[in-house]
Amino acid sequence: MNKYAVQLAFAYMGVIIGGGFASGQEILQFFTGYGMASIAGTLLAGLLFAFLGMQIARISTNLQAQSHKDVLHLLFGHRAGAIMDILLTFFLFGVGVAMLAASGALFKQQFGFSPVIGSVFMTVLIVLTLCLNVKRIIHLVSLATPLLMALVLVIATYSLYTSSADIEQLLTLSQDQHTVAPHWALGAILYASFNIAVGFPMLAVIAGRSRDIKSTSRGGALGGVGLGLLILLLNVSLFFNLNQLQGAELPTLMLASRLSPVVGILMTVSIACMIYSTAVGMFFAFSARFSRPETGRFRLMSLSCCSIGLILSFVGFTTLVGSVYPLLGYLGLILIGAVFVNWFRDRCKPASAEKHVA
Template sequence: MWKRIIVVLQVAFTYMGTVVGAGFATGQEILQFFTRFGYWGSITITLATFLFIWLGAKMMLISSDIKAASYEDLNKTLFGERLGSWISIFMMLILLGVTAVMLAGAGSIFEENWNFSYQSGLLITIVGCFFLLRKGMNAILAVNAIVVPMMLLFTGIVMYNTFMTPESDRWLTLQTDHPLFAAWSAPLLYAAFNLSMSQAVLVPLGASIQDRRALKTGALVGGIGIGFMLLAGHIALSLHMPGIQQFAIPMGGIARQLGHTAQWIYIFLIFAEIFTTLIADIYGLTLQIRQRVKWPVSIITIIILIFCYLAGQIGFGPLLSTLYPIFGMISLGWLVLIIRHRRVEPVPRPRDRNNKP
């Protein structure tokens, strides 16, 4: 029983750590997809949470059924052999870009908050990634087992502080000028984007765990955890609307009110969330590339890190604004196909008449 509980928590924490990236931690994703739609955001967060529970479990279960070596195997199952291969190549290029964005974000944190140069921040992060990734999936599980509970604790502190503030119920009454269609399409876009991006690590994770019950329970706990952090961020941001929209890092303004120590912890958590997403994406990319070229894993990892370092010279902002909309468009098609996918039971092989039953 305890062994299954540990597996469930590993799945849940890895799921949360993969989805809760830099955009989530800064508050920008919550603001753009939910809070700007007023009290409708509270309702649509419920829909997003349901999608994360349902489709996260489905993705990992399909991966377990087909024993996927990488997310390319999942895409071939969803799109067919030929189209799935092309989709995987396209997603590999996009994930390379997203990984470069994460690395650039880490460099920016070192430069803006810790008195390091941007280049030093990139190099320190790259070295940390390389040595951790030598441990494979175990490193991803271990890092998320540390980072995610800290993020949950910090989120709980923010929520408690918000409820101790006058007008803390604004999340229930906040009005919006945005159309209702935009409010209800936002959770679909949000779930599609984050689920398709997280398949780089959730697919090999699902394939490595044959306990279907543990995968389902892990997706349930992870999805609820994501929903809790979304709602907590939404409640805190709603209290400071509309002025909070002027901040590049909205949650940073809220953390500043909790004191210098809380602000320092918050900056560390942003970096940690970037780092967990970074190593998860590099791990998934390494597995996918290794299916095509039989090079050593360490060589592929080094090549990916060098590419991301070179792409990171462009800067965090330009990379983010260019690549994310493109990835969002392909994610919607991926979401529809994984919803439509039905589990196919394996056909039993005919008995050999020469053998005894």
């Protein structure tokens, strides 16, 4: 597996983890609350991420996609694709705004600063990043992923080693957790649908810049497997410490701080990096929808949309998440369905129908 495939995998993971991993609350509500069945849920989500990542990367490379619009037109046709494009573009911007608000909330909770300081800091960082070339953006977005994986592995090991509650107590506590769906499988599918809608635009642009379908497909699949592994480890860590996480808004940060103040600081930095990765991915894909990357128009578009996003972020993180995320989840379900239909149609075609772009 070549270097580009690994970078694509890390970038794919990096865009998604900011919206789906940062606080740990997402894992609690979509997985841990289902008790032992949550393990099956994490495996299902991981399989979906791997399959969808591979298929989206393959389609994007085949099309040499310049933005997610090209892929949507293939999946849905011209008219329906145009509607999906408008909806997804709108929600991309909304998630980017939510990440700016999340940065403000993190600075307030951890350092006692005004949320405005955190949001402005992240906005400036994002604009500077978007002024770089695409390869450097991919590199920067993928940097946070190895740090997060290492921290989650350390926290999971420590959590299992120091857990003081028995299984019966943990199962009882898990039943009291709020969950997003009546069944673990539906929770896993909903989690994948929201996050794939977040990761799809950036993945489409990155994979579209390569001509090697095999490498990009492998990168998409590897990123999905990595996401599944992270979900599994974090879910196990949270489950075995439910007795100490009651009422925690940022359970991952609480686990890290219990291990060591130094690890707590590292987790704070990691969360900031996750927010940064997702925000860059969202504003990059949004700007790429209207202008070609690495051009003056693209940089001007990036500056404009980030500035507007900064103003809108003052509405507050909780409010934005409550309004943007659920609707994006429904959009993600439609996208997943279209990818599966496209895959099934390709399976029915002769092997020579899809050529390898050398």
